[in-house]
Amino acid sequence: QVQLVESGGELVQAGGSLRLSCAASGRTFSSYTMAWFRQAPVKEREFVATISSTGIYTYYADSVKGRFTISRDNAKNTVYLQMNSLKPEDTAVYYCAARSLSPSTHSYEYNYWGQGTQVTVSS
DSSP states (O other), X not given: OOOXXXXXXXXXXXXXXXXXXXXXXXXXXXXXXXXXXEEOTTSOOEEEEEEOTTSOXXXXXXXXXXXXXXXXXXXXXXXXXXXXXXXXXXXXXXXXXXXXXXXXXXXXXXXXXXXXXXXXXXX
């Protein structure tokens, strides 16, 4: 069982930066693939980025590639999402997710979810 708690979301101006954090409970964090998803109002939840258990493999949605960076610190049981050059269309609730198998871009393949953190980008 893994419990996830996101933090770091806030209101920021377009072009600005934010770093989201996701703290995980449990002693097996280092064995989980982690990912970030986001959901804007009246839109479906969409994949943002994923990172393998060791941190060696990362993969990004085209919409964030080159602007966002996912990373993890297994000693701290934490995964991060560094977001640069933010755009108004990045406005959404950002969710952290975990699964015990290899990285995936499909939300239905993730077993554990945080409660989300709101990111709002003003133009």
